[in-house]
Amino acid sequence: MIAGAPGPGQRRGLAREVGVSGVALHGGQAARARLRPAPVGSGRVFTWGDRPPLLAHIDAVEAGAYATLLAGQGWRLRTVEHLLAACAALDIDDVEIAVDGDELPVLDGSAGPWLRALQAAGPVDRPGARPCAHVRQPVTVGGPGRWARLSPGPGLVIAISTRFSHPALGQQQLEIAIDGPRFAQEIADARTFGFLHEVEALRARGLVRGGSLDNAVVYGPDGPINPGGLRWPDEVVRHKLLDVLGDLALLGHPLVGRVEAECPGHSLTHALLRAALAQPGALEIAPPGCTPAPSG
Ligand SMILES: [Zn+2]
Numbered sequence: 528m529i530a531g532a533p534g535p536g537q538r539r540g541l542a543r544e545v546g547v548s549g550v551a552l553h554g555g556q557a558a559r560a561r562l563r564p565a566p567v568g569s570g571r572v573f574t575w576g577d578r579p580p581l582l583a584h585i586d587a588v589e590a591g592a593y594a595t596l597l598a599g600q601g602w603r604l605r606t607v608e609h610l611l612a613a614c615a616a617l618d619i620d621d622v623e624i625a626v627d628g629d630e631l632p633v634l635d636g637s638a639g640p641w642l643r644a645l646q647a648a649g650p651v652d653r654p655g656a657r658p659c660a661h662v663r664q665p666v667t668v669g670g671p672g673r674w675a676r677l678s679p680g681p682g683l684v685i686a687i688s689t690r691f692s693h694p695a696l697g698q699q700q701l702e703i704a705i706d707g708p709r710f711a712q713e714i715a716d717a718r719t720f721g722f723l724h725e726v727e728a729l730r731a732r733g734l735v736r737g738g739s740l741d742n743a744v745v746y747g748p749d750g751p752i753n754p755g756g757l758r759w760p761d762e763v764v765r766h767k768l769l770d771v772l773g774d775l776a777l778l779g780h781p782l783v784g785r786v787e788a789e790c791p792g793h794s795l796t797h798a799l800l801r802a803a804l805a806q807p808g809a810l811e812i813a814p815p816g817c818t819p820a821p822s823g
Contacts, residue, residue, distance in 0.1 A: 538657045540564055540621040542649030547640065549632030552606055552719075552743075553594060555736030558632040560610070562648050563623040567655040570779055571614055574625045578602050583611055585777040585800045593734055595774060595793050605630040608773030608793065609719075613641040615776040616710035617650055620657060636718035636742040638769055642711060661811045662784025666803045673790045675799040677809070680785035687768045688789050693722065695750040699764035705772060714772075716758055717765035720744040723752065771796050780812060 544563045551558040565572060571583040579600035581587060589598035594606040610631055614622060616638075622645075624631075634640040666677040672690075686702035703709060721735065721743055729735045735743075740753045744762060751757055759765055774796035775782050788795065803809045811817075 538655040545648040551630035552633035611776040612773030639716035660780040675788035
């Protein structure tokens with residue numbers, strides 16, 4: 528059971544602390560995180576020992592190759608996007624994520640275990656301003672074959688298309704109006720994916736050292752080699768949509784508008800957010816349900 532959206536003007540946090548543990552996808556080491564209640568208005572904040580906290584915000588993004596990497600305050604944290612997607616889908620505004628290393632656990636490669644951990648931590652409405660980022664003007668980044676666009680709309684709708692040369696993948700597309708129940712049923716459990724022929728090259732670069740058939744869909748020449756196969760025939764585009772939602776959460780406010788992307792990756796979504804923030808009038812931070820101010 529998933530609680531509905533917070534009431535107007537209400538923020539949402541957690542009632543209790545919950546721990547999650549697993550392996551780091553890229554580093555391969557054991558990784559743990561504790562999801563903790565945080566003060567109203569604090570946002571989604573990562574902490575590691577006595578280091579200064581790191582806010583999940585686009586300004587803290589250092590890189591977006593294969594995973595979203597946050598950096599600042601003298602430390603770095605990798606692979607934050609699946610947890611942030613679950614926070615966004617459940618409207619969790621304020622949470623401390625206490626980690627014990629430089630990467631979050633990958634779990635099964637999806638956002639499902641994060642979603643269930645957040646639910647176990649008891650999402651709870653609390654008084655406090657909860658403004659949204661309303662898209663007021665279109666914003667586009669990228670070019671032919673690989674682009675992303677924001678445009679005005681009454682709620683958050685994400686429309687994604689992917690295209691891969693692998694014959695088992697081809698072209699996939701999906702459009703969904705994001706809310707907690709739909710995310711839980713249709714998106715959260717879609718796993719990250721990769722190609723068998725790329726694994727050795729990625730490992731040589733220090734990536735996917737913790738990757739296995741337990742935490743990723745791996746495509747061989749004839750299709751997925753995971754014994755259980757796919758969770759959906761179009762699991763790849765569902766995971767891409769999950770990643771886009773997680774990266775959009777780096778805005779720090781719930782987004783109200785339509786998001787479209789062709790062949791998105793983390794860097795493209797980060798570029799879209801930066802372009803929206805840099806374009807005067809593209810976003811308006813205002814209460815939910817707020818209609819545009821008259822122009823002229
Ligand atoms: Zn992902």
